[in-house]
Amino acid sequence: MVLRCIKCGKEYSENEVRYTCNCGGLLEVKLDIERIKNEIDISQYKKHPPTVWKYSQFLPVKRRVSLQEGGTPLYFTDNLAKYIGLKNLFIKHEGMNPTGSFKDRGMTVGVSKAIELGINKVACASTGNTSASMAAYAAKAQLDAFVIIPSGKIALGKLAQAIIYGAKVIPIKGNFDQSLELVSELCKRKEIYLLNSVNPFRLEGQKTIAFEIWDQLGDVPDQVILPVGNAGNISAIWKGFKEFYDAGIIDKLPKMIGVQALGANPIVRYFKSKEINFEPVEKPETSATAIRIGNPVNWPKAVRAIKESSGTIIDVTDNEIRDAQTLIANKEGIFVEPASAAPIAGLIKLINDDFIKYDETIVAIATGHGLKDPNFVLDSISVPKAVPPNINELLKTIGL
């Protein structure tokens, strides 16, 4: 196992504390897939509890700081499928992880790596989910945790989480992209382990989403669609599918489809500009706070995933996100955070554009639980007026 630059190919030891290559390129963990291929016996998978660690042969750490992350439900969403004109639609509900988002899959590996490296301080910048997750795993491992957040731009539930888990939370007057720059500098200057998704070990945990989809579906779907913020997850899931392919476990690959918010869509713009120049969105805006990122650090990995898989990336408006969130809840009893509704909003567009066909098998990734951001729901509705505690008043109000 080594860390390899995806730009220039230079390799580094996995025991070096390093997040990017000297050339500035992103690093990724390069496993010895041939060795894994010879050793693996997938018939043994059934015997293991359904967590991230079921796939430990593909994970680059030996220590385990775990909160039993992973093993999230893959829902066959038949009511929703019928409504939007699909046959086989599944939602992989990553909001069912311990802290309520997919970040837990990455953090269990990232914090375990910090322990292996002998570092007892961790830090991240966050739109909310990353900080909640890092703070929880740091608490379990009893490490010091520092969280830099864009002031006023983080959902209520997520802020409460980081604080109660005991992280030191520092809001800054700036956006997520500035927070990430700052925390990177902080980690460089002090002996603190950076746990944003530029950390390649984080993505190793997240790639288990791909493994689980195959495990639960019994097959590889035609398309996997998910929200894109800092662009780590789409990169991670694609890496997972490719590793299973290289290990001979699967014999086909899905198309990877990203969905960004219209106000924070730098990768969509990059493709529209014929991939000439990647330009960050200076002032990203969307009420789907989890993807309110203008300068996604993993954009080169995401672009690779989309191109290699013959996928695509599109953007949706906040209103489309809101409608999709309500639709998922109403039709399926599944409550997801705003960013996680973006894939369903995107699907509706892609069906209209004929990019997706009726009988394809689609897996949409819901990255976070709706309880992360209750205000997004409550801001747009008025709670009905209280009625006197009287059966006739009640019958009148209900209209039965």
Add this chain to the structure above:
Amino acid sequence: MVLRCIKCGKEYSENEVRYTCNCGGLLEVKLDIERIKNEIDISQYKKHPPTVWKYSQFLPVKRRVSLQEGGTPLYFTDNLAKYIGLKNLFIKHEGMNPTGSFKDRGMTVGVSKAIELGINKVACASTGNTSASMAAYAAKAQLDAFVIIPSGKIALGKLAQAIIYGAKVIPIKGNFDQSLELVSELCKRKEIYLLNSVNPFRLEGQKTIAFEIWDQLGDVPDQVILPVGNAGNISAIWKGFKEFYDAGIIDKLPKMIGVQALGANPIVRYFKSKEINFEPVEKPETSATAIRIGNPVNWPKAVRAIKESSGTIIDVTDNEIRDAQTLIANKEGIFVEPASAAPIAGLIKLINDDFIKYDETIVAIATGHGLKDPNFVLDSISVPKAVPPNINELLKTIGL
């Protein structure tokens, strides 16, 4: 299988829409345990996905409206155990159910029963978790859902859930106990299925917590400790252990320990009064909204569970609850809602009182996720002031 009154023993068909006996007593589902005992092969359990339905032989319905509830983590909380002076402390995190509370276990059975009975409207009164859960399962089954809540006394996340899942939410000017009276009357007058925990089918789902504890621990714990609101869950879990005992799967039983909030402690008072007279608490008060119930409908079942198991019930203050919530999060990275912290607050007292010994195996039930009620956390802390996006300011703030 029949419905049997726990007071007078009268039996009713399980196909009758009925929640209490003509004598006013509570009903419970009486399974044919001898038949189950002859049919069951627990070595087959390993082959089933870890949901409530793994134990379908013990569940009194054939239909399944499911969101993959159950299979929640049983955490070995070693940091916390050490801190409060125990050896083997586990937290069963029911907040990891689909809508974030243990209610989902009951609702999957209750809503399935509604379908079997051919009723397409469901209703409940709720301090929040019940309504969120019922609304979700009603959405999946595409039933009409009516929710009566005490106005202003329900946590933010829970309100958002009931609304977005599509339930008709009616706040009333009154408390939970009044809401329950009203909704019972509503269900009597119209063809609506009542899904509060007076419904014996709800408790059938919840009893699977006992089955899972045994499954995950590989043994029966010495003590099970949990919050008591409407008193359905302590009754249900005790029923589960007893059924496994009667079926010959386990050969011992745990003590059942309930914890109420000091301001909503009618069952504690009942025991203190030497069980002479059960008096509801007229104006229940606690910021742990999930257990803000003065007249728990299942109190006779709860009293039976506590007495039969040689358990106990105690009360804790809101401050003790708050401290326990922070402790669980800080030591273990587990965020639970206020009511769910009550058992840990209670444990600390019981250790001091020598009711619990150092080397006993204790399972504390965390009934709901902390994300249900982020304001409980945010109300008691001040979010730090935002700093300028500058590394020197950041270093100064962090103090490194």
